[in-house]
Amino acid sequence: MHKLGNILKEMMKGILSPFISVLLAFFVSGILLLLVGTNPLEAYSSLLNGAFGSSHRIGETIIKAIPFIILGLGISVAFKAQIWNIGADGQFTLGAIFAMIVALYLPFSNIIKMPLSFIAAFVGGACWGGIAAFLKTKFNANEVITTLMLNYIAFYLLEWLVKGPMMDPNGHGFPQTALIHENLRLPIILKGTRLHLGILLAVILIIGGYYFWKTVLGFKIEVVGQSPYVAEYSGIKVNKTIGITMCISAGLAGLAGWTEVFGLHYRLLENISGGYGNLAIVVALLAGLNPFGIIISAFFFAALVVGGNSMQRMVGVPFSLVDVIQGLVIIFIISRVIYTRWREQNHGKNTVNSIYYKLIRKFSKDEYADSTCSTR
């Protein structure tokens, strides 16, 4: 019974602090809205209505959550190893391009093309991320900047492809590729919405992600993240692990591109990644890099994006408010440490830690205990 209580308490702690960060972000954005003369309650209620107002809208929200879940999972893998992969956008794009090449140009039957395009998407993303990993391990080039620059390069590569070599010959000059064959499309699982089977894939990947951290490789990645020196000393090949981590992270981003093309658009369009990469970072951070948390935070941000679009239409509040909320969420998440630190220092009487140290001080006379108290 006692143990169950502890678990519940831990879970509450896991949910409560991101929840407070989100609440604060909404609060500050609300003040911002007031300052520019908009009623925040009106804006937020139109946001809520836009995301959940009808079964179609709920479907749209779930659809948006699919790429966020997969991208967030990918980002979380890299971030656990303290590799700052900011390039999910580009990896997503390359995954979509690779998959599309398989679907449109390779002379196989659809039964072979389906799994092959899936693999190609993973490989496409992994290659793009692999470049950054190679440059990091070989030349010590900062991966934040390289992955970001690769985003821009991927963006222009896609633009060139859909306006040039991959443009739909029967598309009247629209910058897009031909549609993929109907048998290749992910089936819609809920009538009246566009919700496709990709959601199942997302959930499977999340469960896989949960078990991945229990494997030897998952453990190695975590150790590299916590301390590359410790990892080196314990015989983990750090550079190899960085490469593998980056390829998994980027490969997952590529898979997100696959679901978006095969489940939703059925073709390549300009700027298909639509800035999801940045959002995925916020998704992963809000979830504390926890696989199951990612599902919740991906749904939350999907609702924010879908609702934000309708908020712009209905109340005239610019969609960029959603970006503001995202930025604030991260800021409040990383600032909450200061709150705990402040509590430990000033109001220490109430925290578990200080009670523990008080007990030590009371029951032992040795100086060591005292010195531990003072450094706290």
Added chain:
Amino acid sequence: MEKILSTAFIISLLESSVRMSTPILLAALGEIYTQRSGILNLGLEGIMLMGAFGGFAGAYFTGNLWIGVLVSIIVGILFSLIMAFLSVTVRANQVIAGTAMTILGGGLATFLFRMAFGIQKLPPSVEAFKSIEIPVLSKIPILGPVLFNQNALVYLALISVVVCAVVLEKTTFGLKIRAVGEHPKAADSKGINVYSIRYICVMIGGAFGGLSGAFLSIGFMNTYLDQMTAGRGFIAVAVVIFSRWNPYRALGGAFVFGFANALQLRLQTIGFPVPHQFLLALPYLLTILVLISISKKAEFPSAFTVAYNRGER
């Protein structure tokens, strides 16, 4: 080919290279202070966007470009305070803090712009900074039109290079910054306030970032556009590493990017037989190449990205 080799073409190419390198140079100069004090501010992109908006709004509502510049600097400083708070006081991971700053800055600038100006058929605009021909000097062949027929902000950036070099190398303040970046513990024991030096350096970086944004909105263009920085903030960070934290070398690094940008534009207009998307991607590719060539040799400040905690031993 003849078009490419004519003197007029080369002069106009170099002239626009100098102009295009200016925002990167300004942002890089500020980031040199920030990084020398041991902090990596990856939120430069967001600060620049806020500065671009602030500069434009200031100039638009007062009708005075210099007030716009002043507003952009103030906005840059105030916005960078968040980064200073996160990296120095909270001791947060600087990459994550920088990402938050970039997302927040881009979102906030666009939000405020939309709320202030609404959606109009013709975007609101101001009379941007005009080129000032400096007498005598502008008559020097090639160098004259390239360097001495630019707008006031370009001159300001070029002067800032010298000022920054002197401040960083020759003053006690510069020495303190380096001490804080190399060995905060020792600096602290000498009575230098590590926290306040770092706060000041991040804010100087913010001031330059804001100014760099203003150059884009009221010096280079005459309006504010969403995401008009187009990754220049991150390119500036790469330039800082390339320059090994030296303002003069930053000038060279920024010029290389300005050149790539200007070349790309010129080649597009004369119908160079390469898809223009490849040319557009050129500056970003160049950034990666620059990072490869320099990162192995670069000696980062010892306390780079390490938050200082006074109580810790």
